[in-house]
Amino acid sequence: MSQPVEIFTPQQFHRQAQDALGNPQVRANFRKAMDGLMVKRRDAFAEWQLEELRQLGANIRLRALSRLPDLLEQLEERCEANGIRVHWAEDGEQACRIVTDICQQHGARSVIKGKSMVSEEMHLNAHLDKAGIEALESDLGEYLVQLNEQTPSHIIMPAIHLNTDQISDIMHERTGTERTRDVDTMTAAARAQLRERFMAADVGVSGVNFAVAETGTLCLVENEGNGRMTTTVPPVHVAVTGIEKVVEHLADVPPLYALLTRSATGQHVTTYFNMISSPRRDGEHDGPREVHLVLVDNGRSRIYQDDELLDTLRCIRCGACMNHCPVYTRVGGHTYGTTYPGPIGSILMPHLLGLEATQDLPTASSLCGACGEVCPVKIPIPDLLVRLRREAVGEGEGNVPGAGVKRSTREVAAWKSWQWLATHPSAWRGTTGIIGKLRGLAPEHLGPWTEYRSAPKPAAVSLHTLIKRRRQEDQS
Amino acid sequence: MTPVKLYPSPPEKVYLFGTCLIDMFFPEAGLDAVRLLEREGIEVIFPDDQTCCGQPAYTSGYHNEARAVARAQLGLFPEDWPIIVPSGSCGGMMRKHYPSLFAGTADEARAESVAARVYELTEFLVHVCQLKLEDKGAAEKVAMHTSCSARREMGLADTGPALLAQLGQVDVVEQERAAECCGFGGTFAVRHPQVSAAMVEDKSQAIEAAGAQHFVTSDCGCLMNIGGRLAHRDSGVSGEHIASYLWRRTS
Numbered sequence A: 001m002s003q004p005v006e007i008f009t010p011q012q013f014h015r016q017a018q019d020a021l022g023n024p025q026v027r028a029n030f031r032k033a034m035d036g037l038m039v040k041r042r043d044a045f046a047e048w049q050l051e052e053l054r055q056l057g058a059n060i061r062l063r064a065l066s067r068l069p070d071l072l073e074q075l076e077e078r079c080e081a082n083g084i085r086v087h088w089a090e091d092g093e094q095a096c097r098i099v100t101d102i103c104q105q106h107g108a109r110s111v112i113k114g115k116s117m118v119s120e121e122m123h124l125n126a127h128l129d130k131a132g133i134e135a136l137e138s139d140l141g142e143y144l145v146q147l148n149e150q151t152p153s154h155i156i157m158p159a160i161h162l163n164t165d166q167i168s169d170i171m172h173e174r175t176g177t178e179r180t181r182d183v184d185t186m187t188a189a190a191r192a193q194l195r196e197r198f199m200a201a202d203v204g205v206s207g208v209n210f211a212v213a214e215t216g217t218l219c220l221v222e223n224e225g226n227g228r229m230t231t232t233v234p235p236v237h238v239a240v241t242g243i244e245k246v247v248e249h250l251a252d253v254p255p256l257y258a259l260l261t262r263s264a265t266g267q268h269v270t271t272y273f274n275m276i277s278s279p280r281r282d283g284e285h286d287g288p289r290e291v292h293l294v295l296v297d298n299g300r301s302r303i304y305q306d307d308e309l310l311d312t313l314r315c316i317r318c319g320a321c322m323n324h325c326p327v328y329t330r331v332g333g334h335t336y337g338t339t340y341p342g343p344i345g346s347i348l349m350p351h352l353l354g355l356e357a358t359q360d361l362p363t364a365s366s367l368c369g370a371c372g373e374v375c376p377v378k379i380p381i382p383d384l385l386v387r388l389r390r391e392a393v394g395e396g397e398g399n400v401p402g403a404g405v406k407r408s409t410r411e412v413a414a415w416k417s418w419q420w421l422a423t424h425p426s427a428w429r430g431t432t433g434i435i436g437k438l439r440g441l442a443p444e445h446l447g448p449w450t451e452y453r454s455a456p457k458p459a460a461v462s463l464h465t466l467i468k469r470r471r472q473e474d475q476s
Numbered sequence B: 001m002t003p004v005k006l007y008p009s010p011p012e013k014v015y016l017f018g019t020c021l022i023d024m025f026f027p028e029a030g031l032d033a034v035r036l037l038e039r040e041g042i043e044v045i046f047p048d049d050q051t052c053c054g055q056p057a058y059t060s061g062y063h064n065e066a067r068a069v070a071r072a073q074l075g076l077f078p079e080d081w082p083i084i085v086p087s088g089s090c091g092g093m094m095r096k097h098y099p100s101l102f103a104g105t106a107d108e109a110r111a112e113s114v115a116a117r118v119y120e121l122t123e124f125l126v127h128v129c130q131l132k133l134e135d136k137g138a139a140e141k142v143a144m145h146t147s148c149s150a151r152r153e154m155g156l157a158d159t160g161p162a163l164l165a166q167l168g169q170v171d172v173v174e175q176e177r178a179a180e181c182c183g184f185g186g187t188f189a190v191r192h193p194q195v196s197a198a199m200v201e202d203k204s205q206a207i208e209a210a211g212a213q214h215f216v217t218s219d220c221g222c223l224m225n226i227g228g229r230l231a232h233r234d235s236g237v238s239g240e241h242i243a244s245y246l247w248r249r250t251s
């Protein structure tokens, strides 16, 4: 049953990228999946005034963030009034303890989980496991990566790195399902396996897509119905969310939902949209007896303090930035070694893990801008990547943990020399002139560049000189 | 809403900001840009003291160094003439990033003025000059690669193709994933060479698969990257800066 479990870490981005690039299966799986998602997104927005909708989405998120502390208090108050118990966690560790305590108070042995990235971020499963509580993922993709002892490689489609054959193998080896390529058969098998577990689970854990301050409502977007089972079948439901997920009004939800589903999978609506506003009331036939909401900070309030970095918190976790990222598309989510991969991961994870651990991530982008172009809430991702590069080399405001870690004497000296040359025009012209004259000596091998490309050859005569000559010709 | 740029009528004079890559590696492209503009009756002023827009340091996070270099360029365009940049990435740097780089400093107004007067070459030729081209070359198939900065920072995905479309003998072929990055990204190609190589490989293959005999681009970074890859593979497809291509076919 057991296979060596590969541990991915952000420190190993380079090696992991190389491995992924050398694995045609991974490359093909991602390319195919992302191409499909790009087309679906484009088609889904075809008849919409996309720019206006994006601006509306951005404004809703900005408005909510501008009043974040107030809205969180309002959310707490409304939830409590509705009978939802609210807990605050400063970091992942504390959040895990809160969830584990709730489980233990109910003598829980098994927990069924809906999809929740924040629970990945805080490593909840491992924590519960240590307390002797088994946590089973109910989202089909999450279930598969859990069976395969992996982590998700995408925030919307956790198992997108696997193709049908691989999934068939995993199901066969781990659960004894017959080998088949028929997706419906596999889905039915997984459903049967999960159904039993729903009935047996003591606690259901879910994430939250939007938490509405005005009404104390928790909104959950999903396609499989497993989220609904998770939040209604077990007697206790614990919802876990980052503090940034709060919105002001119920009316803010429809535009964000429209943007989320279309950006993520090209769907106009999802199969399920759950709104949870209280535990089971007297006379009601289903629903949990207890609902808890855990509000997780885990570095978010520090991001909140910085006017520029704050934009990171607008994210509605649709995954469009990764679907369109030429780097992510080629190396896949595991390469990043972080809970959130791709462009959003590269701007979010440095705050959660510090720049020491994540220093390669802000540079793992060609700044092509595809992520910013598709982001439904208009997060200026490329600008934030540049900001984090500044933080990494110690030229930012120092508001990110590990700021300055990338500053090296050698690199600083190189940029200083470049600065000197580029601010002394005659020295610049002299240098380009000399480079042109010595072009015969230009190296044929320039490290990695020339492994894949011919070496660029400096021109014999620079543009400065060409123009000067032309002026002289004109005069003579 | 993205602000709509209003284009003036053709001026008597313009500045040319040649960019450091053109200066050192593709100077003919700079000269061809001058020739194209002059043919439209526009006098081109080339300030001798120009060096680099500062972008390499900017995207690497070294903003103090980038600012010092950018500041040295700000003083080179004192008259109220358009500044023509034959490169989307340097154009994007000057139009989009100069204002924020100098925000709150004594140079803010100068940076804003430069930013407002910057035009990428093909943008200027199409929208301001309303250039009309007469093709004198032989029939051939060409692929256009629009750089990411021209496309997304400057919003200019159409101006290069619009110019090529005027060339009667040129068949502009559509490549797969035309909007995707070629993998240059300045220091990205150096910091993440394998990923960059995978990107440029796909781009090169797409250009070949489209049946192109040449590819043209208005960015020298992309030209160096894609052209370098095609040459390394001994591909028959060669690359050229769009200024040189247009001049060659119409002169």
Ligand code: SF4
Pocket (backbone or CB within 6 Å): A263, A314, A315, A316, A317, A318, A319, A320, A321, A322, A344, A371, A374, A375, A376, A377, A378, A379
């Ligand atoms: S950053 Fe934007 S595109 Fe990326 S996941 Fe968040 S909302 Fe979606």
